[in-house]
Each structure stands twice: as C-alpha cells, then as structure tokens.
Amino acid sequence: MEVATKNHAELADIFNKDEDRVDWHDETLWWIRAKRDKSVHQLPEWEALREAASNIKFNVLSNLDIYLAQFEAAAKANGITVHWAADAQEHNEIVHGLLKEAKVTQMVKSKSMLTEECHLNDYLATHGIEVIDSDLGERIVQLAGEAPSHIVLPCIHKKKEEIGDLFHMYLGTPSNMSDPQFLTETARGSLRETFLTRKVALTGVNFAIAETGEFVVCTNEGNADMGAHLADVHIACMGIEKLIPNRDHLGVFLRLLTRSATGQPITTYSSHFKKPREGQEMHIVLVDNGRSVQLGREDFRNSLKCIRCGACMNTCPVYRRSGGHSYHTAVAGPIGSILAPNLDMRKYADLPFASTLCGSCSNVCPVKIDIHDQLYKWRQVLVKEGYTPKAKTVAMHVMATTLGSSTLYHAAGKMGRLTIKYAPFAVNNKLNPWYKNRDMPEAPKESFGEWYAKNRKK
C-alpha cells in the first residue's frame, strides 16, 4: 500500500495561488456545464432516459458474471481474442506481451482512462516502448509530461498559449503561436505520420455489448478509427463494468453520454467494432482492477454504473476551483473521489472530503449515481478504518461531548461568544483557517435561548 503523499486541500491551495487562473478554469468548465444544460433541456424525456440507463446498468451489475461470459463467448465467435486481467499489473503485462508478439516498439493509443488508471504508458516506457497518444488533449498533456486533468477534456487546465509553447518545443511550430486552428492542424499532421507508421493501435471501450460481442468507441476526432483501421493489431482495453446487455440499449447511452459530457447531441464518431478485418488481429482485455471489490461494497456498488462522461466534474464547484490534478488520481472529481478509495483507502482518504456535498454531481449524472451520498458514506468508512488525522478525531470527540450535553453546550456557547467579544485575538489569527479570507461573525450580547427565557415566559 502506498503512503499518502498528496492531499487535495494542499494541492488545491497551490492551484488557488493564481486566482486569475482559477477564474479561467472555473469559467471554461462552467461554459461546458451550461452547454450541457441547454442540450438536455431540449429533451423532455431526459429524466426518463437517465432512469432507464440507471436501471440497465443496475441489471448489468447484478448479473455481471453472466454478461461477461456471454460477451466473451460472442466476441470469440466473432474472431476477437479475449484476455482477462485481475489488476493493473496484469493488464499492462498482457498489452506488453501483445506488443512483443507483434515485434514492435511503438504504439498509437486513443483515449482510455483505464490505461491511465493502470499507468500503462509509464509501464511500457520502462520496457522500451514508445506510446503516442492520438487524442489531441491527451497528446498535449503527454508532451507536457503530465497526466490528464479531466477524463473527457484531458488538457482543460492548459491555456492555448501554453499549448503553443509545447508545440513550439516539441513539434517545431514557430514561437508564440497560439491560434487554435493552426495548432490543431499541426497536431493533425504530426499524428497522421504516427497513424501511418504504427502497426499496433490501442483503444478504449465506451460500451461493450454482451449479446453480440461487439464494442463501441466514441471520439470526437476520429482518432480511434484512424489508429484501429490502419493497424495490423487492434487492442481494446475495458473495465469489466463497461458492458450493456443488448444493442437496443446503446441508443439510450449514446444519447446520454455526449449531452452530459460536452452538450453535443452525439459524439462525432461512435465507431462499432465487431470483428477483425481480413488479416488483422483484434484483442480485448477485460480488466477488473478492484471493480469486483467495489461491486461487493453495497454502499458503493452504484459507482460502477459510471459511463465516464465527466459531467460531475464540470458541475462540481470544488473541481472547477481546484483543478483535476489536485485529486491525484486518474479519474478526478466527484466520481473519482468515490472510485479511488476503493483502490487504496490510505492514499485517497482525503478525496471524499474534497466536497461540500452540494449534490449537483448526483443531479447531472446520466446514470443517476448517488455520488454525494457515497462521498458521505466513504467519510464514515474512512474514519472507522482509521484513515483520519488524530487531531481531528480528538476535536470531534470534544465537539460530540459538548453538543451532546445541554449544560456543556450553553457554557461553551457563552464562552465562545465572550471570547469573540473580549478576546478577538484568540480567534482572529493565522491559526484559524476561517479568518484567513473571512471575518468572524459578531458575538451577540445574548443567545436566542437567553432571549427566549426573558421574553417568552411559559
């Protein structure tokens, strides 16, 4: 188990040193959230779609073993080779094995948060294999040596000027060039070269259909198709929860996914892969990596319904003002904060607390995951398992004792008010985090209880 070295509050504090940047980040994501609102309000059946999707996923999770077996059999019948990975390590080894078999040292990869979760790029790099990410946003963060900060918009934390600098450094564009059109064309040209020369392409999977053994990959850039169609070997990696039972269900999810993610009616490319073309190899890697453990946690099972649209991040007021990297996990934001502690409670004990429990995430979630309720529940689990600072536990015991007794409460209340009134220096100082950016409330001369005793004698 890794020891916690990063903490959301501290990383968010660093992010907030540059307030203009926070404003820009917040407004950019809010703009997407507003686009999402506009697009969903055009569908009177929106809430019914969410309900349907949630129920379909509930069925999948309740019968996951059956659907997985069904998918495996159908995929094999289609000529796809099916691999099973219990964890990230196994997943990485399987992919590496396939690359060795194909005798290549280079691979093109379209978007897959699962491979981020498994740290595939780093693993392959240590084994001498170069991976080029073909999603534009992912390519940008890859050049910057960073992880994606958002599951749908990986480089949403970068301004176009910064991207211009990166391209100048790595792709030979002139300096101080930040025109999006020009930068996109540059990336396009550079990636085309990659597509044409790579023998192996890896893609993610948005939906895998148990009935037919086929899978769907959604992109806005067509990069998954470019990679997969030009390569001799297509490897698709998916978490085991990505299944849906039938083709009929696909319509529900395709309508929900991109409206929730970016406000588009549908992704530009929703590519269906069923069987390898003549002479091509197609592999699918089914990855557990903690998912069956989460499936066994009743309170958190629903988190596996997630279709990775990122709507909860765009709407989250905390995410918008702390940036994706402050979550120090592959899947940031509210959904990441309920998925990550399942992977490692100690390392991610801070994340369920990185929320005001405002509930907006649960409201935008297209599959109706009770995200904010799960954050609350994780807090209870993490405290019980002992992953909270000792000082906090002591303070909470004192608070519980004081508030659990009317006599102690009245005494403490009076003392508190007197302190603020006559010894403000005791609270108005740097040790009080409230006081850093906010004034303390004024201390009234009497509490409501005292006023009531005088004014309403019953």
Add this chain to the structure above:
Amino acid sequence: MRVGLFVPCYVDQFYPGAAIATLQLLEKLGVDVVYPKNQTCCGQPMANSGYEHLTGGCNKLFIENFQGYDYIVSPSGSCVLHIREHLHDDKQPELAKQVAHQVWELTSFLTDVLKVESLPSRFPHKVGVHQSCHGQRGLHLSSMTELVAPDFSKPGSLLNMVKDLELVELDRKDECCGFGGTFCVVEEAVSSKMGKDRVADHLKQGAEYITGADMSCLMHMEGILKRQGSNVKVLHIAEILNSEG
C-alpha cells in the same frame, strides 16, 4: 397545532435575530410555538466529517426535546436535512423515525403546511437569494438547474409576497457558496474562493441584501463581505418575511 422550534446551535449563539424572526413570524401566522430549551445541535458537524457514530448524544437530546409536537420547524435547511436523513436511536427506532418525519424547514412549512398566500411584510430593497444546496437539492425547496423539470422556488414565492422587495436574478442560480461545514476550514482555499465567487454574483446584480433559508451559508458569505469591506448585508429569509419596515 403545536410546533417545536428547532434553533440550530450556531444560530442560537451567533444569529439570535434569525431565530427571533422565525418565532415571531410563526406566531404572527397564528401558530402555537414552543422552544424546548435543552436542545443543542443536530449532530451534522460530526456526521459530515465522518463521525456519525459520535452523534448519539445529539440524537438522544433531539428526540427528548422534540417528541410530542405536531411539527418541528427550523430556519435551516441543512440541519433539517440531516435530521430527516440521519436521526436514529437504536433503543427507540420508531420514535426516532417519527420525530425525523416531523421536521420541517421554515419556508417549506410556510408554503406547504400553512399554505401561506400573503404576508403583511415590507422590505424596500434589492435582494439576492442564495439557494443553499441542502435545502434546494436535499429538501427540494426550489427547482435545480441540472434537472429537466418545472421551475419553482418556495423561498422565492414567499419573498414575492413582500411589498416593495425586488429580487435580483443571479448568473449562476444554484451554485454552492463553499461553506460545507468543516469543509470551510479543511479546504480553506477552495471554500474561500467559492464564497468570493458566490458573493461576486450577488454584487454584480446590484443586491443590497443576500438572503436564504440557511444561516450557515449566509454566515460564510457575511464573512467574505465583511472582509471585503462591503456594505451588502446578509439576512435570514425569516428576518425579511417578518419585517414590516
């Protein structure tokens, strides 16, 4: 109808005016209100911090103080939501459940139980309403921008009954203020920034007062306003609904 007045701990200690206004408003509307004097806190500060198991004392006190009333009314959506969702007592589970079901947030009690249609109040000012998350999303006091559903606002409909009051429209109707209980100190940087942004929206629209159904969010925004040296004041919605200026 006998109503038990539930005044959250921090309102009792720091904002007695909000509680007095709540009491007077209910009395004005002909309700028989009693304030059980040994009440303390709903237990939410511990529960939201992950220490729900330490709320036994608060739960016991709450049940002792509030059993036997027809309704329990409180000027705080957040505390009401906590009681509704989490009040429990292993020794008397049925009683706890019953008490939890009787708790009402003030504005929804006025609109849904008393079915108030007019108020004798006047408040000649421009007012911004902060929709507190727990009241809005938890207790459904008003519609939420995320959902495809008809528009409504219980606090808004009450404020519209107040003479000479002008409500301002916010750019972000239901964004969280960042208070979040212990979040405000544990995540100080983000919390403060959220508060600043929330206040800025109200200021941009020319609000003279910021009001809402939850004093905790208002306390947060007041802290920011004061630090900025602003003249804009916060007032609990009960104080506006009760005002006769």
